[in-house]
Amino acid sequence: MSRELDVVVVGSLNVDLTAGVHRHPRQGETVRATALTTGPGGKGANQAVAAARLGARTALIGRVGADAHGQDLLAALGADGVETARTLRDESAATGTALINVAETGENSIVVAAGANAHVSPDDLAAARPLIDSARVVSVVLEVPVDAVCAAARAARDAGARLALNLSPVVDLPAEVLAAADPLIVNEHEAREVLQRNGVQLPGEEVGYAEALRQVGARSVVVTLGPRGAAVTEPGHAEHVPGAPADAVDTTGAGDAFAATVAWRVGQGDALAEAARWATRVAARSVQQPGAQPSYPKLADVVS
Numbered sequence: 001m002s003r004e005l006d007v008v009v010v011g012s013l014n015v016d017l018t019a020g021v022h023r024h025p026r027q028g029e030t031v032r033a034t035a036l037t038t039g040p041g042g043k044g045a046n047q048a049v050a051a052a053r054l055g056a057r058t059a060l061i062g063r064v065g066a067d068a069h070g071q072d073l074l075a076a077l078g079a080d081g082v083e084t085a086r087t088l089r090d091e092s093a094a095t096g097t098a099l100i101n102v103a104e105t106g107e108n109s110i111v112v113a114a115g116a117n118a119h120v121s122p123d124d125l126a127a128a129r130p131l132i133d134s135a136r137v138v139s140v141v142l143e144v145p146v147d148a149v150c151a152a153a154r155a156a157r158d159a160g161a162r163l164a165l166n167l168s169p170v171v172d173l174p175a176e177v178l179a180a181a182d183p184l185i186v187n188e189h190e191a192r193e194v195l196q197r198n199g200v201q202l203p204g205e206e207v208g209y210a211e212a213l214r215q216v217g218a219r220s221v222v223v224t225l226g227p228r229g230a231a232v233t234e235p236g237h238a239e240h241v242p243g244a245p246a247d248a249v250d251t252t253g254a255g256d257a258f259a260a261t262v263a264w265r266v267g268q269g270d271a272l273a274e275a276a277r278w279a280t281r282v283a284a285r286s287v288q289q290p291g292a293q294p295s296y297p298k299l300a301d302v303v304s
């Protein structure tokens with residue numbers, strides 16, 4: 001079967017309303033923003049744009065509202081060459097919205113209103129089957145309903161495509177979906193949560209989280225560790241891939257860029273650690289610019 005698409009992403013699209021702040025507000029406190037910007041975001045859209053910008057042939061399965069924000073998001077995807085034939089316009093919901101605060105340290109905090117993302121359904125996945133049938137990798141993120149995630153995992157299996165599962169935010173998934181993840185990609189907080197939910201003892205060092213997560217059932221695992229890079233494990237190989245050096249100004253969307261790059265590279269035949277090395281370079285570039293999608297590099301920026 002020909003694989004015309006490198007990466008089919010299943011996930012969310014949000015408009016990002018981003019406030020710069022000196023520091024994050026404490027509970028009950030109001031702080032002044034130093035800047036406010038509106039831009040395209042959502043973990044699914046971020047991943048799709050990050051992959052497309054690296055040259056991957058990419059499609060996105062998801063939903064926006066039939067409003068101006070949705071229009072803008074589709075236009076942004078189109079500008080990066082992402083296939084949006086199965087990115088539906090939902091008449092009954094607003095476009096998903098993320099309220100993001102970025103502190104001077106570069107650390108962010110985010111509140112997400114799901115809007116149309118909450119309507120992504122197994123029927124959407126069934127209608128998108130021709131896309132999935134032509135994909136090397138189906139990359140799934142968790143800002144869409146669990147039944148849609150399960151449908152995506154089943155469709156990937158039936159199509160013979162590899163499943164990359166970015167379990168962010170963490171939800172409980174059927175064991176067979178976790179077992180199909182190759183790789184499961186989580187940050188260290190998410191890793192801890194999955195291990196705790198499954199009653200697995202936390203290793204003393206975060207680099208041990210990846211191996212521990214294989215006890216939960218994933219075939220291969222990547223745990224991202226912020227500036228320290230990522231811990232990677234697949235059958236027969238475990239490695240700590242160090243972070244690429246960067247002067248971080250805004251880490252928003254770094255995890256999405258990382259996950260997209262891993263999905264693209266494993267689809268090109270890279271071993272997981274090699275894919276993660278690519279991803280640390282791409283994500284390190286992204287943290288040096290403000291915003292999520294605006295910060296993602298082109299291939300030429302990361303190949304020296």
Ligand code: ATP
Pocket residue numbers: 108187188224225226227228229230243244245246247248251252253254255256258279280281283284287
């Ligand atoms: P975010 O929620 O900010 O998108 P995340 O919490 O999902 O990110 P992180 O582990 O913080 O995930 O970051 C993902 C990847 O981005 C890391 O594995 C690393 O490669 C890169 N990265 C993040 N922060 C830095 C940094 N300060 N310097 C260099 N690389 C970084």
